[in-house]
Amino acid sequence: MKTIKLVVAGLIIGGLFLASCEQTETDIIKTNDETVQSILSITDLYNTEDAEEATSDNSTKTEVELLNACFTRTINENEDGAFWPRSWTLDFGTENCESFNGVLRRGVINVILTDHWRNEGSLRTITYQGFYVNDVQLEGIKTIENTGLNDAENMTWARKMTDGKLSYEDGTAATWQCERFSELVEGGDTWLFADDIYMVTGGGNGVNQENLAFTTEITIPLEYIFGCRFPVSGELTINIEGSETIVIDYGNGECDNLASQTIGDEVTEIELGK
DSSP: OOOOOOSOOBOOOTTOOSSOTTOOGGGOBOOOHHHHHHHHHHHHHTOOHHHHHHTSTTOOOOHHHHHHTTOEEEEOOOTTOOSOSEEEEEEOOSSOEEOTTSOEEEEEEEEEESSOTTSTTOEEEEEEEEEEETTEEEEEEEEEEEEEEOTTSOEEEEEEEEEEEEEOTTSOEEEEEEEEEEEEEESTTSSOSTTOEEEEEEEEEEEOTTSOEEEEEEEEEEEEETTOSSOSEEEEEEEETTBOOEEEEEEESOOSSEEEEEETTEEEEEETTO
């Protein structure tokens, strides 16, 4: 079981505050589950874990595994014959393909990597071309920069989403930008991805489908285990313009799609990925 508390979630809107100090209880809008789920889904839709593995120069994925991952991979050679930067095109096709974790995708992801992903200063840039996840079109630029070893001698990365836009089937849209910081706390001593565990901090901001500004902040570091679609522990606080603070608790380490949500005094279990 996982518990969700209300606080200030991880998507930070530049310069906006949810409510002024003069705001009374009667001014606060009750947040519904659909609004919360739409904000939680944004980071999930921009998840490129398998694409990142397939575009690492030491990837051990076979062509069969790549096909099962729903995309074909093309390595774009440099005209001058240089090895770096590396450039890939991941083509998911024109019809939805369901990945191992139940996500539908179609379209193209383009990836450029300036140096080996384990080397400090290496920069991976991900862009989207007619790309859809669960029939939501994604746009924007995602960058992942290796920021070197921290004091614990663990590798770290700064992950940014810039000019993110999500266009939904009903004609509505949302915007999203964020900056998160990842620390590889387990698995750094092997070349395997399967044993990797990351702790993630940071926040972001945007405007949701209802045209409400929101911010998110990771108030307890999120733990990500490779192969798990959602964080397995940690806490995210969400503030939506005019609404109560929402706190999402991802639990105690189980790889599942459950979390708890706290809004005011009300705590409920929610299903992620809806």
